[in-house]
Amino acid sequence: MNAADDLQQYLTARRTAIDVALLASLPAPPSCPSSVADAMRYSVSAGGKRLRPILCLASAEAVGGDWRRAMPAACAVEFIHTYSLIHDDLPAMDNDTLRRGRPTLHLVAGEAMAILAGDGLLTEAFALMAREPSDSDASARKVRVIEIVAAGAGAAGMVGGQAIDLASVTPNGAGVMPPPLDGDALRAMHARKTGALIRASASAGAVMGGGSDAQIDAIDRAAAEFGLAFQIIDDVLDIEGASAELGKTAGKDAAAGKPTYPALYGLDASKRMAGECLARAAAALSEVRLADSRLLQIGRWIVERSN
Amino acid sequence: MNAADDLQQYLTARRTAIDVALLASLPAPPSCPSSVADAMRYSVSAGGKRLRPILCLASAEAVGGDWRRAMPAACAVEFIHTYSLIHDDLPAMDNDTLRRGRPTLHLVAGEAMAILAGDGLLTEAFALMAREPSDSDASARKVRVIEIVAAGAGAAGMVGGQAIDLASVTPNGAGVMPPPLDGDALRAMHARKTGALIRASASAGAVMGGGSDAQIDAIDRAAAEFGLAFQIIDDVLDIEGASAELGKTAGKDAAAGKPTYPALYGLDASKRMAGECLARAAAALSEVRLADSRLLQIGRWIVERSN
Numbered sequence: 001m002n003a004a005d006d007l008q009q010y011l012t013a014r015r016t017a018i019d020v021a022l023l024a025s026l027p028a029p030p031s032c033p034s035s036v037a038d039a040m041r042y043s044v045s046a047g048g049k050r051l052r053p054i055l056c057l058a059s060a061e062a063v064g065g066d067w068r069r070a071m072p073a074a075c076a077v078e079f080i081h082t083y084s085l086i087h088d089d090l091p092a093m094d095n096d097t098l099r100r101g102r103p104t105l106h107l108v109a110g111e112a113m114a115i116l117a118g119d120g121l122l123t124e125a126f127a128l129m130a131r132e133p134s135d136s137d138a139s140a141r142k143v144r145v146i147e148i149v150a151a152g153a154g155a156a157g158m159v160g161g162q163a164i165d166l167a168s169v170t171p172n173g174a175g176v177m178p179p180p181l182d183g184d185a186l187r188a189m190h191a192r193k194t195g196a197l198i199r200a201s202a203s204a205g206a207v208m209g210g211g212s213d214a215q216i217d218a219i220d221r222a223a224a225e226f227g228l229a230f231q232i233i234d235d236v237l238d239i240e241g242a243s244a245e246l247g248k249t250a251g252k253d254a255a256a257g258k259p260t261y262p263a264l265y266g267l268d269a270s271k272r273m274a275g276e277c278l279a280r281a282a283a284a285l286s287e288v289r290l291a292d293s294r295l296l297q298i299g300r301w302i303v304e305r306s307n
Numbered sequence: 308m309n310a311a312d313d314l315q316q317y318l319t320a321r322r323t324a325i326d327v328a329l330l331a332s333l334p335a336p337p338s339c340p341s342s343v344a345d346a347m348r349y350s351v352s353a354g355g356k357r358l359r360p361i362l363c364l365a366s367a368e369a370v371g372g373d374w375r376r377a378m379p380a381a382c383a384v385e386f387i388h389t390y391s392l393i394h395d396d397l398p399a400m401d402n403d404t405l406r407r408g409r410p411t412l413h414l415v416a417g418e419a420m421a422i423l424a425g426d427g428l429l430t431e432a433f434a435l436m437a438r439e440p441s442d443s444d445a446s447a448r449k450v451r452v453i454e455i456v457a458a459g460a461g462a463a464g465m466v467g468g469q470a471i472d473l474a475s476v477t478p479n480g481a482g483v484m485p486p487p488l489d490g491d492a493l494r495a496m497h498a499r500k501t502g503a504l505i506r507a508s509a510s511a512g513a514v515m516g517g518g519s520d521a522q523i524d525a526i527d528r529a530a531a532e533f534g535l536a537f538q539i540i541d542d543v544l545d546i547e548g549a550s551a552e553l554g555k556t557a558g559k560d561a562a563a564g565k566p567t568y569p570a571l572y573g574l575d576a577s578k579r580m581a582g583e584c585l586a587r588a589a590a591a592l593s594e595v596r597l598a599d600s601r602l603l604q605i606g607r608w609i610v611e612r613s614n
Contacts, residue, residue, distance in 0.1 A: 139446040
């Protein structure tokens with residue numbers, strides 16, 4: 001079997017386990033009202049690449065741990081990613097209508113319920129990381145993972161990146177638009193907006209897998225490169241891709257006047273930059289001994305994906 | 308000094324410490340963008356009774372613990388309460404304009420930033436509980452507290468209560484309003500919407516203070532009664548109070564056609580029911596040995612307050 005087939009088998013197997021765990025981890029009646037349970041399930045079950053939970057599980061395996069121990073953290077980061085999409089799609093934010101190939105949640109359940117379902121998913125992520133694994137030996141690791149994930153998701157991470165993104169397309173009091181982000185500012189924005197949670201996903205997995213501090217640090221730096229590569233390719237696909245395959249509205253960033261890598265550097269240079277991210281990730285991972293080379297294969301998949 | 312003066316001194320002292328800790332715990336530049344930091348600070352620094360953090364600290368003291376150990380959890384529940392007010396006030400939810408005596412956040416920072424600031428506060432609450440106290444001995448207690456607070460704040464608790472509240476004022480597909488909530492349904496809604504986080508605040512304090520399981524359970528049950536009494540009095544004040552003193556719009560529940568205790572039972576019976584909650588709380592607390600009687604004094608203050 002060649003490496004690509006092996007990776008596809010791996011991704012399919014982990015994705016199946018993740019989808020089962022996600023649904024099993026969602027709150028359900030009678031513990032909570034069916035309205036909010038249905039809304040949360042609608043968005044979580046819509047699929048998606050499951051990149052963050054896969055990175056979490058693969059990082060646990062890379063340090064020689066059992067991926068099942070990292071599954072609660074993996075589900076938690078996917079809950080957080082899903083909540084961020086729900087809130088991002090709201091009329092007051094990006095006002096989007098299509099997500100993961102379905103109408104956005106606020107179109108089917110109303111804006112108020114979409115806000116609540118997002119809040120519920122974010123909260124449930126932390127409930128899950130605190131609850132599982134349930135053995136008392138896991139407390140110290142769980143606290144560390146919760147701190148990592150909260151830092152990646154919060155005002156210093158993902159939420160902060162969204163605030164920068166928002167400011168970049170919001171006119172000031174006099175109705176004047178801010179100057180477009182330059183390359184450094186764009187990179188800094190994405191390091192928070194998408195990079196921080198991707199890093200946290202990998203680091204959390206490495207912690208739950210019992211990695212050494214050096215391993216966790218190397219995986220964290222590699223994941224930062226994966227996150228940047230992911231965003232660059234996202235921008236490329238926003239131009240080159242079709243909405244049907246992407247499962248979301250193509251071309252919307254350009255239409256919204258948002259800065260993108262292809263707009264700043266062109267398509268060819270953007271693709272080259274994504275490749276350079278992979279090389280830096282490989283260098284970071286080569287500094288430590290890992291149980292397998294799966295993380296780097298996942299990095300290549302990120303750059304070569306078509307949706 | 309009589310008990311009332313003593314309680315006022317206690318509340319003032321703890322509130323001052325809480326306000327200092329809240330501001331110190333908020334993320335700030337350069338770790339996060341100033342836009343979202345400013346928005347979070349605007350809402351957190353608007354004051355309020357600080358009932359939840361006070362209950363948290365007083366519960367730690369009631370089991371003979373050091374209230375300082377419970378301060379991170381106290382700040383966390385106030386962050387969560389504040390985020391819930393921000394999201395509740397949004398145009399898509401209650402569309403309110405006045406909160407804690409100030410214009411609501413979405414009026415001063417925009418709807419998108421209000422959504423983000425709420426998300427940021429909710430996330431920061433968990434970051435804080437995971438981070439502090441920082442000694443490694445605290446891990447097991449921190450995990451337990453995070454689980455308690457997440458359960459109280461999530462779809463089975465506060466978010467679930469808001470979903471029920473929302474459904475009670477939302478017409479169905481044919482434009483027909485649902486039947487008004489009866490007494491049992493109203494109580495069940497409030498047990499989630501306000502009761503769950505109030506219970507979690509007290510339980511979290513008791514856990515951080517090192518309480519026994521019996522003490523934690525008794526305090527949890529007493530806090531459930533405090534939560535119900537608090538809501539009943541809130542409904543009474545919505546009718547009897549003035550907006551200026553309340554710091555929020557008076558009469559809005561009645562105007563919105565929302566079910567309230569006075570609407571169902573009348574003002575006198577509602578006040579009597581709040582007193583009965585206190586009696587049940589006293590009975591619960593009397594089952595265990597506690598270091599002081601402060602929690603019950605706080606319960607009386609909840610029922611006798613005028614804002």
